[in-house]
Amino acid sequence: MKLAIVRQKYTPFGGAERFVASALDALRAQGVAVEVIAREWRGDTAGVLCDPFYLGRTWRDWSFARCVQKIISAGKYDLVQSHERIPGCHIYRAGDGVHATWLELSGKPWRLAPWHRYTLAAEAALLRHPDLRAVICNSRMVKDDIAQRFPEAADKLHVIYNGVDTRHFHPGLRKEHRTAVRAKVGAGKTAAVILFVGSGYERKGVATLIEALAQMDTRSAEAWIVGRDKHEARYQRLAMRCGVADRVRFLGAQSDVRPFYGAADLFCLPTIYDPLPNAALEALACGLPVVTTENCGAAELLTSGINGALVPASSPGNVWAPVLEHMLARAAEPNTPTSAREAVAANDFAAMTERLIALYASLGITKALV
The missing domain is CATH 3.40.50.2000 (Glycogen Phosphorylase B;)
Structure with a gap:
């Protein structure tokens, strides 16, 4: 089985990357090959370069999404998990929440800003796409928000809290x-x-x-x-x-x-x-x-x-x-x-890994951890 993780900039220290890294050993032990699709990445995970030319952040996100969509369409991967808003991915981790909600709460004028309009459109297209199989929400707040705004995705929402290294962070x-x-x-x-x-x-x-x-x-x-x-x-x-x-x-x-x-x-x-x-x-x-x-x-x-x-x-x-x-x-x-x-x-890393593997098992790419 092949799983692709999509992140424009992948470093071992980012929140999204730490989320994935905690499960990598367990995935590999079950024979799942994991690759990163990114503009640039650091770490020892195999990667596929997807770095088309761009000017400005709207073009940056659009061109990266088009590049990833082309890779997805080639059928190389059994599942593609994106940490970016890319319509056509199979799993989406909504680590940044719902962009529409952020815009409403910010109180800022944004309607003429190209990047915000692009992001709203990409978010809606992603959550309504027929190939989407699961959405990982890092809180119930995000899950409830997506379910309200995009009821067609309600049965695909799974809450998996971010893990925290309780050995690294402690009262001592x-x-x-x-x-x-x-x-x-x-x-x-x-x-x-x-x-x-x-x-x-x-x-x-x-x-x-x-x-x-x-x-x-x-x-x-x-x-x-x-x-x-x-x-x-x-x-x-x-x-x-x-x-x-x-x-x-x-x-x-x-x-x-x-x-x-x-x-x-x-x-x-x-x-x-x-x-x-x-x-x-x-x-x-x-x-x-x-x-x-x-x-x-x-x-x-x-x-x-x-x-x-x-x-x-x-x-x-x-x-x-x-x-x-x-x-x-x-x-x-x-x-x-x-x-x-x-x-x-x-919500330590072990618990987060167990929940993530259970989700992958429900989608048919791993066995559940015993």
């Missing part, structure tokens, strides 16, 4: 890194640290976190922003206007985020829309309570007030401030790390 990181990391960045031993990890600051709500920090009664609280954004200077100016520039630390992208989970007290992601962010899963695995929005797939893993809290998306900072205060107090309770970790205990 607090003991290993808390004192050293705080000393390195210049934070006090008792400062309340609210951690944000991610890129795309606008969508993920960094401005809201900064405004909330300014409204909190806990004046020693700090916000640590780990990630990268081309408009970071804009958020630094916002921190200055809010009078919290000395308590907002922009720490840049980090090759190893674990020390920052270990040094923090609380994880906050005021996202407008996020199907299932790996950072929230990693934070929970490290024993950190998570405060996020109802438009985040991680919300369905939380027990409100126990290991996290939810705030309506796009709420102003003064709504977030008391919630963050409450959860910081909750974070100090001895049973909170255990409760947070239990939220993702059933």
Whole structure:
């Protein structure tokens, strides 16, 4: 049996790639040959180059889709699993959620933007295509959204949560890194640290976190922003206007985020829309309570007030401030790390692999794991 995995840029460290990589050994053990179709890829998985010329992201996505569709039509593969919106693939992993929903929630004018119009059309054509056999949704939120918008695909939807490496991310990181990391960045031993990890600051709500920090009664609280954004200077100016520039630390992208989970007290992601962010899963695995929005797939893993809290998306900072205060107090309770970790205990890589193999077995390319 031959399975193709489609990703424009395939690196071993991406969320989509980690999702696939966890199952590769199991697939190979069952005699399934796996190849990557990509413009470029890294890692030891066999690959097929699909890199037509393009200018701009609309042409980039369209030309790549046409190239992949040509490969599919040649019949080389028994199943093609795409992590891009490509009509004609057999399995689609909706890792980015539903583009139509994101556009609605963003509140931005987009109707004249060619890339958005192309993406909407490709998404609809993909989910209505007769060759589509399964859609992997990384949260129930995404599954319910697709079922509502595309009822013809409702019986093809399967929820498989992103896996988190619970051996790599664990509450013991607090003991290993808390004192050293705080000393390195210049934070006090008792400062309340609210951690944000991610890129795309606008969508993920960094401005809201900064405004909330300014409204909190806990004046020693700090916000640590780990990630990268081309408009970071804009958020630094916002921190200055809010009078919290000395308590907002922009720490840049980090090759190893674990020390920052270990040094923090609380994880906050005021996202407008996020199907299932790996950072929230990693934070929970490290024993950190998570405060996020109802438009985040991680919300369905939380027990409100126990290991996290939810705030309506796009709420102003003064709504977030008391919630963050409450959860910081909750974070100090001895049973909170255990409760947070239990939220993702059933979503380690082994469990994700088992669910993925079970899906492949239902489609006839593997035997179910015993």
